Structure formats: C-alpha cells, structure tokens
Amino acid sequence: xxxxxxxxxxxxxxxxxxxxxxxxxxxxxxxxxxxxxxxxxxxxxxxxxxxxxxxxxxxxxxxxxxxxxxxxxxxxxxxxxxxxxxxxxxxxxxxxxxxxxxxxxxxxxxxxxxxxxxxxxxxxxxxxxxxxxxxxxxxxxxxxxxxxxxxxxxxxxxxxxxxxxxxxxxxxxxxxxxxxxxxxxxxxxxxxxxxxxxxxxxxxxxxxxxxxxxxxxxxxxxxxxxxxxxxxxxxxxxxxxxxxxxxxxxxxxxxxxxxxxxxxxxxxxxxxxxxxxxxxxxxxxxxxxxxxxxxxxxxxxxxxxxxxxxxxxxxxxxxxxxxxxxxxxxxxxxxxxxxxxxxxxxxxxxxxxxxxxxxxxxxxxxxxxxxxxxxxxxxxxxxxxxxxxxxxxxxxxxxxxxxxxxxxxxxxxxxxxxxxxxxxxxxxxxxxxxxxxxxxxxxxxxxxxxxxxxxxxxxxxxxxxxxxxxxxxxxxxxxxxxxxxxxxxxxxxxxxxxxxxxxxxxxxxxxxxxxxxxxxxxxxxxxxxxxxxxxxxxxxxxxxxxxxx
Amino acid sequence: xxxxxxxxxxxxxxxxxxxxxxxxxxxxxxxxxxxxxxxxxxxxxxxxxxxxxxxxxxxxxxxxxxxxxxxxxxxxxxxxxxxxxxxxxxxxxxxxxxxxxxxxxxxxxxxxxxxxxxxxxxxxxxxxxxxxxxxxxxxxxxxxxxxxxxxxxxxxxxxxxxxxxxxxxxxxxxxxxxxxxxxxxxxxxxxxxxxxxxxxxxxxxxxxxxxxxxxxxxxxxxxxxxxxxxx
Numbered sequence: 001x002x003x004x005x006x007x008x009x010x011x012x013x014x015x016x017x018x019x020x021x022x023x024x025x026x027x028x029x030x031x032x033x034x035x036x037x038x039x040x041x042x043x044x045x046x047x048x049x050x051x052x053x054x055x056x057x058x059x060x061x062x063x064x065x066x067x068x069x070x071x072x073x074x075x076x077x078x079x080x081x082x083x084x085x086x087x088x089x090x091x092x093x094x095x096x097x098x099x100x101x102x103x104x105x106x107x108x109x110x111x112x113x114x115x116x117x118x119x120x121x122x123x124x125x126x127x128x129x130x131x132x133x134x135x136x137x138x139x140x141x142x143x144x145x146x147x148x149x150x151x152x153x154x155x156x157x158x159x160x161x162x163x164x165x166x167x168x169x170x171x172x173x174x175x176x177x178x179x180x181x182x183x184x185x186x187x188x189x190x191x192x193x194x195x196x197x198x199x200x201x202x203x204x205x206x207x208x209x210x211x212x213x214x215x216x217x218x219x220x221x222x223x224x225x226x227x228x229x230x231x232x233x234x235x236x237x238x239x240x241x242x243x244x245x246x247x248x249x250x251x252x253x254x255x256x257x258x259x260x261x262x263x264x265x266x267x268x269x270x271x272x273x274x275x276x277x278x279x280x281x282x283x284x285x286x287x288x289x290x291x292x293x294x295x296x297x298x299x300x301x302x303x304x305x306x307x308x309x310x311x312x313x314x315x316x317x318x319x320x321x322x323x324x325x326x327x328x329x330x331x332x333x334x335x336x337x338x339x340x341x342x343x344x345x346x347x348x349x350x351x352x353x354x355x356x357x358x359x360x361x362x363x364x365x366x367x368x369x370x371x372x373x374x375x376x377x378x379x380x381x382x383x384x385x386x387x388x389x390x391x392x393x394x395x396x397x398x399x400x401x402x403x404x405x406x407x408x409x410x411x412x413x414x415x416x417x418x419x420x421x422x423x424x425x426x427x428x429x430x431x432x433x434x435x436x437x438x439x440x441x442x443x444x445x446x447x448x449x450x451x452x453x454x455x456x457x458x459x460x461x462x463x464x465x466x467x468x469x470x471x472x473x474x475x476x477x478x479x480x481x482x483x484x485x486x487x488x489x490x491x492x493x494x495x496x497x498x499x500x501x502x503x504x505x506x507x508x509x510x511x512x513x514x515x516x517x518x519x520x521x522x523x524x525x526x527x528x529x530x531x532x533x534x535x536x537x538x539x540x541x542x543x544x545x546x547x548x549x
Numbered sequence: 550x551x552x553x554x555x556x557x558x559x560x561x562x563x564x565x566x567x568x569x570x571x572x573x574x575x576x577x578x579x580x581x582x583x584x585x586x587x588x589x590x591x592x593x594x595x596x597x598x599x600x601x602x603x604x605x606x607x608x609x610x611x612x613x614x615x616x617x618x619x620x621x622x623x624x625x626x627x628x629x630x631x632x633x634x635x636x637x638x639x640x641x642x643x644x645x646x647x648x649x650x651x652x653x654x655x656x657x658x659x660x661x662x663x664x665x666x667x668x669x670x671x672x673x674x675x676x677x678x679x680x681x682x683x684x685x686x687x688x689x690x691x692x693x694x695x696x697x698x699x700x701x702x703x704x705x706x707x708x709x710x711x712x713x714x715x716x717x718x719x720x721x722x723x724x725x726x727x728x729x730x731x732x733x734x735x736x737x738x739x740x741x742x743x744x745x746x747x748x749x750x751x752x753x754x755x756x757x758x759x760x761x762x763x764x765x766x767x768x769x770x771x772x773x774x775x776x777x778x779x780x
Contacts, residue, residue: 300636300657305569308576311661339658 022233023226030222031215038211049203053196058170061106061191062151065172068097069149069187073176086180093176094125097187101127107156107164107190109135113183114145114175127190131159135188139173143186149174156190168193232260236267248275289355299342303335310335337473344475348458351482358486360511363402364395365409365438369427372409376417384422387413389429396431396438399511404483408491409438411476412503416442418472419501430519431509437520439504447495455493456481480505490515494522558672560584561602563593563619564634565612573606576661582668590614594622603672604630606664609646617649624650628707630671634659647748652709653735654745670736671709685718685777686766688757697757709734710753717767717777726774750775 018024072093094110101108107127111120120132120140134156142150149172156169172189235252242250251271252264314332317325350356369389373380380387398405409427416425423443430437447455454460459474484491487507495501506518560582564570570586577584587596591613597605605623609616620631633646633654643654652671655664681692688704690697695711697704706714712734717725725733727743735745754761765778 301566301569304658305566305572307658308569308572308661312572312576312579342658 023223023230026226027219027222031219034215034218038214042207042211045207046200046204050200053199054193057191057193057196058151061170061189062149062172064104064106064191065151065174065187065189066149068100068189069174069176072097072187076176076179086178086183089178089180090125090185093178093185094187098125098127101189105192109188109190111140111143111186111188113178113181114143114147114186127164129158129164130190131157133157134169134190135171135173139171139188143173143175146175146184154190156192165192165194168197229260232264236264239267239271243271243274248278285354288349288352295346295349303339303342307335307339341473341475344473344479347479348475348482351479351486356482356486358401358511359403360399361402362397363400363405364397365405365429365431365436365507366391366396368402368406368409369429369438372406372413373427375410376413379414380417380425383417383420385417385420385425387417387425387427389427391427391429392431396429396436398431398436398507398509400487400507401483404486405505405507408480408483408505409440411480412438412440412505414472415476415503416440416444416501419444421445423500428520432519434509434513435506435515435517435519436509437504437506437518439502439520439524441500441502441524443500446497446500447493448497452493452495452501456491488512488515490518492522494524494527496527499527557581558583558603558668559600560604560606560668561593561596561600562586562606563588563590563596563611563616564606564608565589565610566608573664576665577668580665580668588612590616590619593619594626597623597627602629604632604668606632606634606668607651608634609642610636617645620646620649620651624707628705628710630708632664632667632671643742644744644748647745648752650707650752652707652749666736683715683718685714685721686757688714688766690715690718699757704757706753706756709749710756713749713753714757714767717775721777721779724770724773724776730774746775 076089076093098108107130109120109124109126109132111124120135124132126132134154136152136154139150139152151170151172154169154171156166158164158166170191170193173186175184175186177184239250239252251268254261254264310331313328317328320328369391373387373389420442421444426441428439456477458478481491484505489505489507491505493501493503502524504518504520504522506515508515560577562570562573562584565588574584574586585596585600587593590611607616607620623631631651633651634657635642635646635654636657646654653667655667683690688697688699692715697706716730716733727746730746731737750767754764754767757766758764768776768778770776
C-alpha cells in the first residue's frame with residue numbers, strides 16, 4: 001500500500017483538489033452528462049440512418065428483382081410453344097439474368113423445380129464464385145412449394161475464385177413457371193449491402209467526431225462559466241475569512257450589477273451590519289464596565305461609613321441595654337453579609353462585562369487544598385466536620401490564577417461543609433500529563449436528580465424552604481463556574497439523595513490547553529454507599545498520603 | 550481638637566465624602582490620632598503643609614485634583630506615609646496608585662480595625678529608635694538617624710522603603726518571601742496583595758541600585774522572594 005509515497009501523495013492531493021474545487025466537479029459532471037446525452041443521440045441517429053438506408057435498399061432490390069423476374073417470364077412466354085426443351089428454356093431464362101447481375105452487381109441462384117426436394121447445392125445454377133448456401137434455409141423453406149415473392153437479410157459468402165464481394169446482403173426470391181414442363185422454378189437474387197455499410201461507417205465516424213468536439217466544447221464552456229462564478233466566490237471566501245479573523249473593515253469589490261455584484265453588495269452590507277453590531281456591543285460592554293466601576297465606587301463609600309459606624313457601635317455594645325446591644329450585633333453580622341453579597345455581585349458583573357482577566361502562574365493544587373483547609377477550619381470546627389486531604393506526595397501543578405483557583409476551592413469546601421451534616425468532607429487532588437483536578441466529596445444530603453446542573457445557577461437553592469445556614473450569597477458556585485471557564489477548565493457536580501455529593505474542578509496543565517479527561521472520576525468510587533451509612537473506611541479510597549485536619 | 554494628651558500621630562484625611570471623613574475622624578480620635586479633613590484634591594497640598602501630618606489617608610477619586618496626582622505631589626515633597634483609600638479592587642488602579650508613591654492601600658468597604666492596623670503599622674516607627682549601623686551592598690544604614698548613605702552621598706528613601714531595606718539588611722542570610730515582608734514591613738497579619746511588595750521593591754531598586762535592571766542590593770530569588778545582595 002505504502003509502496004510509492006509520491007503516488008499516494010499525488011492521489012491524496014488529487015482527492016483534496018476534487019473535494020475543494022467546485023469547478024472541477026461541475027466540469028466533470030457536466031461533461032459526464034453531456035457524454036451520456038451525446039451517446040444516446042448518436043446511437044439513435046445511427047439507428048435511424050441504418051433503418052432508412054436499408055428500407056430504401058430493400059425497396060430498390062425487391063423492385064429490381066420483380067423487374068428481372070417479370071422480364072424473364074415475358075421472354076419465356078414469347079418463346080414459341082414448340083421449343084419445349086426444358087433445359088434450353090432454363091438456360092434462356094437464367095443466362096440473361098446472370099449477365100445483367102454481373103453488370104449491376106448482384107448474384108443469382110436458380111433453384112430446381114419447387115417441390116422436387118432437390119437441395120440448392122445440387123443441380124442449381126448460380127453466379128460463379130457464389131456459395132449457394134448463402135441463401136437462408138428459411139427462404140428455401142418458403143419456396144418449397146409455389147409461393148409469392150419474398151426477401152430476407154442474409155450473409156453472402158464466396159465459394160471459390162473469382163470471388164464475389166462477401167458481407168451482409170439481401171436475398172430476394174421469386175418463382176417462374178417454365179412453359180416447357182410446367183414446373184415452377186425459384187430465382188434467388190443476392191444483393192450486397194457493402195455500399196450501405198460504407199455509408200453507415202462514414203456517418204458514424206462523422207457523428208463520433210462531432211460528439212468529441214461537442215464534449216470538448218461543453219467542458220470548455222462549463223470551465224469558463226464556473227470560473228466566472230467561482231472566482232468571485234473564492235474572493236468572497238477570502239474576505240469572509242479575513243472578516244472572521246477580526247479585520248472588520250474588509251470589504252468585497254463591487255463591479256457591475258449582475259448577480260455576483262449583488263452578492264458582493266449584500267455581503268458588504270452584512271459585513272457593515274456586523275461591524276456596527278460589534279461596535280455597539282463593544283460600546284455596550286464598555287458602558288457596562290463603566291457602570292460596574294461607578295456602582296462599585298458609589299456603593300462602597302457609604303457602605304464603608306456604615307461599616308465603621310457599625311464597628312463603633314459594636315465595640316461599645318457593652319454600655320448599651322441588652323436590646324440595643326443585640327441590635328448592634330445584628331447590624332454587624334448583616335453588614336458582613338451585605339458586604340459579601342456586594343462583592344459577589346460586583347464580581348459577577350465583571351464576568352458579565354467580560355472584564356475578568358487571568359493572572360497566570362504555576363499553581364500547586366495540593367498547596368491550594370491545604371490552604372483552603374486552613375482558611376475554612378473555623379467553620380468546619382463549628383459544624384463538627386472533619387476535612388481530609390487525599391493527595392499524592394508530588395505536587396499537582398497547573399498554570400492558573402491562584403487567587404481564582406483558591407476562591408473556587410474555598411467555595412466548594414465551604415459548600416461541602418455546609419451540607420455535610422457533621423460527616424467528613426474529603427478533598428482529593430490528582431494530576432496527569434494534561435490535566436490537574438481537585439474533587440470535594442461530602443456525605444451529606446446529596447443532590448436530587450437534575451440538580452447537579454442547577455447548582456451553578458445564580459441564587460439557586462436545593463430546597464427553598466431550607467434556611468441558608470452559612471450566610472452564603474447564592475452566587476458562590478456561579479462565580480466558581482465563571483472562574484473555571486476563564487481557565488478553560490471544567491467544574492462539574494455529582495450527587496445522589498442521601499449519598500452525598502462530589503464537586504470536581506479540572507484544569508488544563510498548560511494555560512489555554514484543551515481538556516479531554518479528568519484525572520479524577522466525577523462519580524466517586526464509593527457512590528454506592530447506601531443512604532444512612534456514614535463515612536467509608538479510609539482504605540476504601542487508595543491514596544498516597546492522608547492527613548486528618 | 551487635641552483632647553488627647555499625647556496624640557499618637559497626626560493624620561490628614563483627604564476624602565470628599567463628608568460622612569466617611571467624619572466617621573474616619575471619630576474612629577481615629579478613639580484610637581488616639583489627631584486628624585484633619587480636606588475635601589478637595591486641589592487644596593490637599595495646602596492642608597498638608599499647614600497640618601504637617603505623620604500620615605495621609607488619600608481617596609483616589611477627588612474633586613479638583615485626582616488622588617493619584619495628589620499622591621505624586623506629596624511624594625515629591627516628602628516621604629510621609631500615604632495610605633490610599635480605593636473603591637476599586639482592580640489591578641490597574643492599585644498598581645497605578647502604588648507606583649505614584651503610595652505605601653499601602655485599603656479597599657472600601659474596610660473595617661475600622663483593619664484601617665487602624667494599617668495606620669499603626671505605618672507610624673509605629675516613631676516610637677522605637679535603636680542605635681544600629683548596618684551595611685547592605687555598598688550602602689550603609691544608620692538606623693537611629695533614618696538615613697542611608699553610599700560613600701558620602703545620602704540616598705533619599707521614604708520611611709517605607711527604609712523599612713524594607715532595613716528588614717532585608719538585618720538578616721542578609723535569609724530569603725524573605727513576599728508574605729513575610731508584608732507581615733514585617735507592612736504589618737499584615739493575613740496574606741494580602743503581594744503586588745505591594747513587587748511595586749515597592751521596584752521603587753526601592755530605582756533609588757539604591759546602580760543598574761535597576763541587574764539588581765545587586767535587593768536580589769530576587771526566583772520562585773521564593775527577595776534577599777539582601779552580598780557585599
């Protein structure tokens with residue numbers, strides 16, 4: 001197969017050209033179609049010519065034969081009745097015909113008396129050089145008794161030298177009654193069709209030449225026509241490619257008013273509209289960013305004042321009466337929440353405006369996991385939840401924005417602690433050649449069917465009736481998802497009611513790399529734990545190291 | 550105005566938001582600082598000369614003159630610590646602010662305690678003079694006199710830059726991570742924005758290095774942090 005790489009290469013190039021070139025395909029199919037039509041028409045013409053030629057010839061020869069027979073009969077009738085020697089009469093009958101035949105180009109056979117059963121090869125007279133078996137059996141059969149004249153096609157064969165011309169021919173038979181003995185003799189005239197065959201060959205050759213020229217013409221025309229259409233289309237393609245690459249000012253040149261010019265005009269209009277729309281969107285995005293920035297400033301300054309006032313009140317709450325003191329505490333707590341919510345909202349708006357940017361660095365996910373465990377320790381202790389890290393001894397590196405990755409993991413862990421119902425939370429870290437992943441597993445309430453996709457929705461709650469306990473804003477997972485997308489990574493959730501949930505973050509090792517698979521399966525290996533049972537034994541998940549936090 | 554017997558320091562508050570400025574004054578007074586408010590950017594220099602503060606709290610968005618410009622002007626005249634109050638956490642604003650000479654920044658909304666901690670970290674050197682003479686590279690540092698000299702030439706550093714250099718010079722064998730520097734020089738207890746360190750190291754190098762492109766006094770240890778260059 002791979003014997004000749006240059007040949008294979010040529011074939012591949014040819015196929016590519018075939019696939020890519022409309023022109024080649026149109027020309028080829030047009031030529032093919034034209035060839036079929038030309039062949040059909042040519043065949044029909046040849047057939048009709050042949051038929052016409054033969055018909056004429058048959059009419060002519062039948063008339064000639066009838067003429068000859070009539071002449072012969074007349075001459076026989078004029079012979080005086082006394083001369084009744086059959087042999088002589090036969091000779092008188094046959095010889096003039098043979099002479100005329102030699103002059104006009106036909107052969108003659110005189111068969112024995114009809115009904116005598118004598119075969120032609122025996123005791124018949126014929127033009128010298130003619131094989132008498134050239135007269136078909138069917139015709140002889142016809143004239144076995146008295147019969148009307150008849151004709152048929154036959155192949156004329158020569159017997160010996162001097163040979164007559166061989167080939168297809170027409171045999172006409174007619175009968176003559178010999179006055180001498182009252183017997184009926186059959187005369188066969190054999191006319192050659194050589195001339196007609198020659199004419200037919202000539203016509204066929206002419207037709208073939210015409211067909212060939214016609215096909216060349218069709219191919220040339222098609223090539224020319226498609227070229228006129230394809231060239232502007234190719235030009236349009238090139239311009240479209242440049243437009244797609246962001247060169248929005250690129251336009252097609254319009255010349256004339258034909259369809260292609262109108263196509264170019266429509267194309268340019270489309271490009272202009274596109275450019276306008278993009279400009280508008282850019283403007284919108286710019287306004288949005290400005291708005292976000294302004295809102296940020298406008299909201300933050302009064303919030304700072306309120307915050308500080310709250311701090312002052314909070315610090316002085318010991319001097320207040322219990323109700324006022326409690327009010328100061330509530331004010332403080334809700335200010336914290338308000339602040340987080342504002343921060344999250346601003347972050348989301350920044351994503352929406354496309355203003356979020358990555359600050360890429362080499363990040364060890366194991367480090368991130370440990371740091372997040374430290375940060376969330378207070379919350380975990382408060383909930384009676386133990387957070388375990390299962391990680392290989394080597395670092396799991398990925399090119400990422402450490403601030404954002406840490407925020408994602410912190411969100412996942414806080415979320416897990418929130419829903420762990422005092423059971424363990426396990427953080428797994430793993431990496432392979434192309435991806436690094438971190439999975440946060442809890443054994444709490446889990447997720448209902450279809451909820452694993454909805455958890456990332458803004459302000460989504462699994463159970464609206466259930467109180468939010470950790471004071472989360474409802475935007476944490478949405479922000480995490482946006483952060484993940486910014487990295488070109490995956491953030492997915494798995495969950496089953498009663499069996500807990502697992503959230504998995506997968507990041508490409510190289511910034512901008514494509515993810516194909518994650519080093520950690522989304523559905524945890526202990527997913528079959530029946531609802532109600534607590535934590536799996538530590539040996540259930542193999543790991544290089546484990547630490548209890 | 551000076552109800553406290555021994556004010557810990559004088560703080561100039563440059564902010565156009567009257568409520569916030571008043572609130573800052575209240576909090577600062579509680580913490581023992583004397584303060585004055587200036588509401589316009591173009592009046593800030595005047596107030597600065599008149600009040601002679603130990604620290605400036607500077608909002609970035611001001612009527613009359615931009616906070617960044619005010620910061621630059623103050624820095625041209627004096628090394629007094631400047632803490633920016635910024636409503637934007639965006640990279641560019643912070644970096645521009647730091648590069649125009651601010652020592653530190655707090656992002657609104659901040660907590661009173663956080664702000665006070667920042668201010669204290671910047672003015673604390675007022676009350677701990679020690680007699681110490683150090684060298685780093687071809688520079689000699691007089692700790693008590695707060696001066697750095699190269700040969701006979703004195704190198705003019707802001708207090709923060711001085712602290713940064715001092716921190717490195719005191720333990721020339723140690724590599725300081727950005728986090729450790731944030732804690733020792735800026736007084737942060739939790740991890741914070743390490744860009745602060747990067748920007749100020751650049752500023753310090755532009756003053757003390759012979760060739761800031763190839764630093765010999767404040768050396769970068771790739772992937773870890775900074776250390777003092779061997780002399």
